[in-house]
Amino acid sequence: xxxxxxxxxxxxxxLHWTNVVQATGKVSKKIKRQASxxxxxxxxxxxxxxxxNELKDDRRAAGARILQSAQKNNGERSLPNCKAAYSKxxxxxxxxxxxxxxxxxxxxxxxxxxxxxPNKFRLSPILLLGEPGIGKTYLATQLAKALGxxxxxxxxxxxxxxxxxxxxxxGWAGAxxxxxxxxxxxxxxxAPVLVIDEVEKxxxxxxxxxxxxxxxxxxxxxxxxxxxxxxxxxxxxxIIFIMTANSxxxxxPALLSRVEVFDVPxxxxxxxxxxxxxxxxxxxxxTRRTIELDESSCETLSQRIDIDLRRVTRLVNEAFTKSMRLxxxxxxxxxxxxxxxxxxxxx
Numbered sequence: 565x566x567x568x569x570x571x572x573x574x575x576x577x578x579l580h581w582t583n584v585v586q587a588t589g590k591v592s593k594k595i596k597r598q599a600s601x602x603x604x605x606x607x608x609x610x611x612x613x614x615x616x617n618e619l620k621d622d623r624r625a626a627g628a629r630i631l632q633s634a635q636k637n638n639g640e641r642s643l644p645n646c647k648a649a650y651s652k653x654x655x656x657x658x659x660x661x662x663x664x665x666x667x668x669x670x671x672x673x674x675x676x677x678x679x680x681x682p683n684k685f686r687l688s689p690i691l692l693l694g695e696p697g698i699g700k701t702y703l704a705t706q707l708a709k710a711l712g713x714x715x716x717x718x719x720x721x722x723x724x725x726x727x728x729x730x731x732x733x734x735g736w737a738g739a740x741x742x743x744x745x746x747x748x749x750x751x752x753x754x755a756p757v758l759v760i761d762e763v764e765k766x767x768x769x770x771x772x773x774x775x776x777x778x779x780x781x782x783x784x785x786x787x788x789x790x791x792x793x794x795x796x797x798x799x800x801x802x803i804i805f806i807m808t809a810n811s812x813x814x815x816x817p818a819l820l821s822r823v824e825v826f827d828v829p830x831x832x833x834x835x836x837x838x839x840x841x842x843x844x845x846x847x848x849x850x851t852r853r854t855i856e857l858d859e860s861s862c863e864t865l866s867q868r869i870d871i872d873l874r875r876v877t878r879l880v881n882e883a884f885t886k887s888m889r890l891x892x893x894x895x896x897x898x899x900x901x902x903x904x905x906x907x908x909x910x911x
Contacts, residue, residue, distance in 0.1 A: 697872020
């Protein structure tokens, strides 16, 4: 299309919509801009980008793309629609009874945030306690889905946990940006969900995660969180933290003082049955197949409280895959022998 043709099309479109507005006397629906906050300072990003041009190729390549992503939207990131998220979490409560209490806590924060200015948005960090394989991280995925934001997961027991979150200085071999900076730079939201797994396994390592985590959980220091790779401060104070632990015994006291703790009981058979059916529905959508799980197998598996949810998912996936391979419309589960001792799994 030539320049003249494009200008003619723009003029015609403008005339068309001018006539529509004049004819109706008003615009039928006003589009409201989604609230946003400044996460990255544009001037600081520009200075960092200039400095990066002087680095060696391998260091520059590691961060150039992420730094460019941080510059989008002039360093601003959007905030979730609190009212819409509240409603979606309300629906989740009816299906996941063992998560009702932490969901209610999140709903309270969402209600307060909806009534405040955008820069006041914050959700309380929560710690979910419970044995492995009962679906503790499911709350994080449901929260992220309700808020329309991305989610990331990190293991608290890693010896490099601190560097993983803050990044490492460009003077180090294999230096990389931190996952906190990357999460906010590559995403569109100022409030992604970050899952910190097994915080009772936090180690007193060379590069421990605890000091970094405590800084992030503090509203004051979180607004000036520093990525060591870029040597750049940014606002990470609105990240939503969901932490998990199998036991409260070894959770650092300093961490406990900054979170709200909830005991998560194992899901009951009725809830497990809903989870099993949801897994099958998702598999059908993902594969564009119409395969049902044998109802008797579903009922039996839902009663098997010795099988944790991670293993339940594996068993359903195996049955579904076998049925798909054989061209069958009904999948039958192959259940392990009953064990009095609860299986070890992952949350």
